[in-house]
Amino acid sequence: MLRDDYEMIVGLEVHCELSTKTKLFCSCLNEFGGEPNTHCCPVCMAMPGALPVINEKAIEYAVKAGLATNCSIEKNSKNDRKNYFYPDNPRSYQISQFDKPLCYEGFVNIDTEDGEKTIRIERIHIEDDAGKLNHDDFGRGSFVDLNRAGVPLIEVVSKPDMRSPEEAEKYIRKLKSIFEYIEISDCKMQEGSLRADVNVSVRKKGDTKLGTRTEMKNMSSFRSIVRAIEYEAERQVEELEKGNTIKQETLRWDDISGRTFSMRSKENADDYRYFPEPDLVSIKLSDEYIENVRNSLPELPESRRKRYLGEYGLTEKAANFVTSSKYYSNLFEDSIKICNNPKSVGNMIMSDIARIVNEREEEPEDIKFTGKELGELISLIDNGTISSAIAKKVLEELFIEVKMPSTIIKEKGWIQISDEGAIKEIVMRILENNPQSIADFKAGKDRALGFLVGQAMKETKGKANPKMLNEMFLEELKK
Amino acid sequence: MEIVDLTVHELAEKLEAKELTSEEITKAYFNRIKEIDPKVRAYISTLEDDAINKAKQIDVARNKGEKLPKYAGIPIGIKDNICIKGTKTTCSSKMLENFVSPYDATVIEKLNEEKLVYLGKLNMDEFAMGSSTENSAFFNTHNPWDLSRVPGGSSGGSAAAVASNIAPWALGSDTGGSIRQPSSLCGTVGLKPTYGLVSRYGLVAFASSLDQIGPITKDVTDSAILLSIISGHDEKDSTSDNNPSKDYTKSLINDVKGMRIGIPKEYIGEGINEEVKKAILDVAKKYEELGATVEECSFEAGNYALSAYYIIADAEASSNLGRFDGIRYGYRTSKIESLDDIYVNSRSEGFGQEVKRRILLGTYVLSSGYYDAYYKKAQKVRTVIKKAFDELFEKYDLLLAPTSPTTAFKIGEKTENPVEMYLADICTIPVNMAGLPGMNVPCTLDSQGLPIGFQLIGKAFDEETIIRAAYTYEQNSNFRESKPSFKGGKA
Numbered sequence: 001m002l003r004d005d006y007e008m009i010v011g012l013e014v015h016c017e018l019s020t021k022t023k024l025f026c027s028c029l030n031e032f033g034g035e036p037n038t039h040c041c042p043v044c045m046a047m048p049g050a051l052p053v054i055n056e057k058a059i060e061y062a063v064k065a066g067l068a069t070n071c072s073i074e075k076n077s078k079n080d081r082k083n084y085f086y087p088d089n090p091r092s093y094q095i096s097q098f099d100k101p102l103c104y105e106g107f108v109n110i111d112t113e114d115g116e117k118t119i120r121i122e123r124i125h126i127e128d129d130a131g132k133l134n135h136d137d138f139g140r141g142s143f144v145d146l147n148r149a150g151v152p153l154i155e156v157v158s159k160p161d162m163r164s165p166e167e168a169e170k171y172i173r174k175l176k177s178i179f180e181y182i183e184i185s186d187c188k189m190q191e192g193s194l195r196a197d198v199n200v201s202v203r204k205k206g207d208t209k210l211g212t213r214t215e216m217k218n219m220s221s222f223r224s225i226v227r228a229i230e231y232e233a234e235r236q237v238e239e240l241e242k243g244n245t246i247k248q249e250t251l252r253w254d255d256i257s258g259r260t261f262s263m264r265s266k267e268n269a270d271d272y273r274y275f276p277e278p279d280l281v282s283i284k285l286s287d288e289y290i291e292n293v294r295n296s297l298p299e300l301p302e303s304r305r306k307r308y309l310g311e312y313g314l315t316e317k318a319a320n321f322v323t324s325s326k327y328y329s330n331l332f333e334d335s336i337k338i339c340n341n342p343k344s345v346g347n348m349i350m351s352d353i354a355r356i357v358n359e360r361e362e363e364p365e366d367i368k369f370t371g372k373e374l375g376e377l378i379s380l381i382d383n384g385t386i387s388s389a390i391a392k393k394v395l396e397e398l399f400i401e402v403k404m405p406s407t408i409i410k411e412k413g414w415i416q417i418s419d420e421g422a423i424k425e426i427v428m429r430i431l432e433n434n435p436q437s438i439a440d441f442k443a444g445k446d447r448a449l450g451f452l453v454g455q456a457m458k459e460t461k462g463k464a465n466p467k468m469l470n471e472m473f474l475e476e477l478k479k
Numbered sequence: 480m481e482i483v484d485l486t487v488h489e490l491a492e493k494l495e496a497k498e499l500t501s502e503e504i505t506k507a508y509f510n511r512i513k514e515i516d517p518k519v520r521a522y523i524s525t526l527e528d529d530a531i532n533k534a535k536q537i538d539v540a541r542n543k544g545e546k547l548p549k550y551a552g553i554p555i556g557i558k559d560n561i562c563i564k565g566t567k568t569t570c571s572s573k574m575l576e577n578f579v580s581p582y583d584a585t586v587i588e589k590l591n592e593e594k595l596v597y598l599g600k601l602n603m604d605e606f607a608m609g610s611s612t613e614n615s616a617f618f619n620t621h622n623p624w625d626l627s628r629v630p631g632g633s634s635g636g637s638a639a640a641v642a643s644n645i646a647p648w649a650l651g652s653d654t655g656g657s658i659r660q661p662s663s664l665c666g667t668v669g670l671k672p673t674y675g676l677v678s679r680y681g682l683v684a685f686a687s688s689l690d691q692i693g694p695i696t697k698d699v700t701d702s703a704i705l706l707s708i709i710s711g712h713d714e715k716d717s718t719s720d721n722n723p724s725k726d727y728t729k730s731l732i733n734d735v736k737g738m739r740i741g742i743p744k745e746y747i748g749e750g751i752n753e754e755v756k757k758a759i760l761d762v763a764k765k766y767e768e769l770g771a772t773v774e775e776c777s778f779e780a781g782n783y784a785l786s787a788y789y790i791i792a793d794a795e796a797s798s799n800l801g802r803f804d805g806i807r808y809g810y811r812t813s814k815i816e817s818l819d820d821i822y823v824n825s826r827s828e829g830f831g832q833e834v835k836r837r838i839l840l841g842t843y844v845l846s847s848g849y850y851d852a853y854y855k856k857a858q859k860v861r862t863v864i865k866k867a868f869d870e871l872f873e874k875y876d877l878l879l880a881p882t883s884p885t886t887a888f889k890i891g892e893k894t895e896n897p898v899e900m901y902l903a904d905i906c907t908i909p910v911n912m913a914g915l916p917g918m919n920v921p922c923t924l925d926s927q928g929l930p931i932g933f934q935l936i937g938k939a940f941d942e943e944t945i946i947r948a949a950y951t952y953e954q955n956s957n958f959r960e961s962k963p964s965f966k967g968g969k970a
């Protein structure tokens with residue numbers, strides 16, 4: 001934890017690969033993976049004489065991102081070259097945007113312990129991704145793979161509005177959720193389609209001037225981002241307390257040692273020599289175009305949240321949780337079409353499903369089953385076929401293999417015992433074996449009933465209908 | 480008249496009339512190349528086997544009565560910065576000495592549709608940077624009118640080849656005068672089209688906002704024919720114009736009556752050779768005789784064009800040439816101990832002096848802290864130049880000017896002084912800065928027997944007026960009767 005008399009200031013540059021069919025400046029497929037250098041052409045390999053042509057779909061996606069994050073849209077935008085040498089950068093310049101980004105001055109809201117907080121967005125611009133360097137394990141050198149070169153990216157630059165690693169994580173999750181909703185990116189951090197450069201500085205509480213910041217580039221997991229921010233803020237406080245100053249520099253976060261290392265200082269920073277890209281014409285967007293894009297946006301999480309609160313009577317907590325991910329929200333909507341029990345679906349997503357996703361160290365998008373299965377599962381509880389205890393077991397099974405829950409419970413023999421005769425038999429046997437509990441109950445200890453029901457559930461491996469058990473035990477005990 | 484003396488439109492008539500075959504024409508050219516090119520040295524590489532095979536196939540098709548494009552089977556020479564799939568495109572640089580292009584430039588696709596036959600790739604200043612072809616990493620090209628002199632540049636190989644009858648026509652590229660200035664020095668017709676009229680896809684970029692491919696031909700008719708073939712919108716070049724392509728041969732009209740021609744006085748002032756000046760004034764007189772009105776005008780903005788040009792062109796070049804990094808293709812140093820070595824040594828060893836000078840200059844003007852003072856200022860100058868041209872074109876249909884301030888200079892004469900070399904393009908550069916079309920038309924010889932050309936500058940996308948005026952001059956003069964002598968110099 002950061003010392004009480006300091007606060008940290010965090011700003012993020014989030015890079016998000018757009019899921020257009022083709023690359024930003026050529027017609028090569030924009031696909032993850034593939035044999036090295038198979039999704040390439042003279043343009044994205046920067047052959048002499050090849051020229052870029054901008055992918056209009058990428059512009060549309062970037063405008064969508066801007067509109068969904070409350071940005072203004074630049075009607076007279078352009079591309080600029082950012083010049084630097086690196087083997088994964090075939091042209092030796094990236095085609096990015098310098099002084100006229102497509103989108104500017106937006107914001108998103110995140111939920112914090114102190115309520116809703118607004119994180120301002122300075123700009124969103126489009127640029128193309130670099131290739132990849134594959135380092136040979138046998139020391140034969142590095143190999144360039146240009147399959148990713150030219151894949152369209154948006155870079156979302158926040159204002160330095162975050163004050164903790166948790167806020168930073170929430171902000172990225174919010175962006176991820178919005179971009180998933182508007183279907184402009186698959187936002188898979190493990191595949192590098194969502195990455196962030198993290199800027200951190202600290203200052204004494206009450207100071208109004210920002211401290212000197214350091215930057216950590218290309219972070220691609222929430223865990224690293226949180227740990228890196230924590231570590232770096234504490235390191236800066238320590239330095240300041242020792243009477244040292246913070247150097248403006250780019251750092252590398254090392255996940256294994258849990259430390260940051262200096263990469264280069266500001267004095268040695270690259271001069272990217274930005275200038276307008278002469279091979280492309282300016283990007284002129286009409287009001288009509290922008291309105292059309294706005295109208296094409298799907299329902300955003302904020303509006304779904306309101307609907308879930310009003311129409312479906314979800315709790316604030318459940319509505320927030322379910323809408324935090326497009327995948328949860330779609331799962332929710334598909335399920336209730338089948339079971340018509342929004343509250344139960346919402347609760348199951350928020351509690352059991354979220355817990356299993358966490359345990360498996362996965363993300364909501366990794367869930368393989370759909371509303372068809374979840375909807376049936378809830379119906380099976382509602383019509384008394386299974387208990388909620390069994391439902392949890394079915395859910396675990398669904399994460400392993402997608403099958404209809406009705407099939408799973410048949411295969412596993414998990415169908416709830418709701419036969420009155422059978423239940424009666426169990427109840428009588430349990431009572432016979434637990435005279436002490438009967439006495440306790442009669443002496444006014446209500447807990448004894450719970451114990452008896454528990455015993456019955458144990459004996460039936462959770463299959464007995466708990467409601468019926470309860471009623472029948474009560475009936476017998478009161479005799 | 481020998482085959483190689485004929486213009487393309489004359490050759491096409493003879494092909495049509497079956498008086499000549501494509502094979503005969505192609506072979507005549509290769510024989511001529513073998514005889515003359517050792518003196519002129521215009522070709523970096525020749526494509527004899529491919530060319531003769533293609534010519535034979537076209538002859539077979541023609542004999543079968545197949546419908547062929549009008550100029551099918553006519554040979555052509557290509558400047559070595561335009562990519563032809565499967566052949567070397569060197570840009571006269573050690574950097575690309577062994578680079579084989581994996582694709583065709585759009586202009587080459589268009590020539591393929593027309594079924595032209597490629598004689599070979601023509602010498603140039605390295606990466607089109609220069610005005611004498613002396614910056615070729617391989618060898619100098621010699622001016623056929625006096626072998627001790629330069630052919631101009633950067634398309635010196637293309638202009639010298641056409642002037643020497645070792646190519647009936649050729650493609651060049653023009654960033655600051657690279658088609659027109661060598662055409663002036665070699666006595667050929669050279670047209671730099673309006674920026675955006677001809678696709679740049681597959682032209683190895685020097686300065687993207689200035690580069691244009693254009694024809695170098697024996698006469699104005701061939702220029703109009705070749706322009707009609709290569710022009711037109713290309714979806715692979717975002718800066719290419721959207722208008723439908725035109726047939727420029729319709730502008731081959733012998734009539735300039737009522738045409739308004741301005742001569743900017745700055746173009747016939749200081750720094751322009753007296754003989755050149757006189758030749759331009761004679762051309763003006765000729766146009767008046769033919770019914771045009773010619774009037775002196777002022778173009779002061781042009782005075783700033785050269786300095787602004789070298790900032791913009793070099794800035795773009797410094798970025799465009801970044802891709803030659805020794806990583807994916809092209810020259811790679813053998814002295815590698817670190818990643819930086821690949822870059823620094825490959826580029827230091829692979830690029831020539833002038834290219835390095837311009838990369839340094841371009842890098843400098845884009846550097847943080849200098850950008851506003853140089854690059855941004857130069858762009859403002861560019862806007863001023865465009866506006867000045869716009870104002871002149873409110874009064875005139877065409878501007879008349881020298882193409883080059885002097886006739887061909889001696890090989891080695893200016894190589895020690897880059898600024899003097901840069902001045903060779905002083906008359907042509909403003910046209911590129913404004914994106915306008917400009918044509919060199921040969922008019923006479925100076926007292927040493929060297930060609931002098933004049934330049935016609937038109938409104939954007941008004942190549943028609945230039946072609947019409949140039950054609951009218953050509954029909955009423957006799958430059959084509961003069962032939963290069965191949966005198967002087969060591970071959």
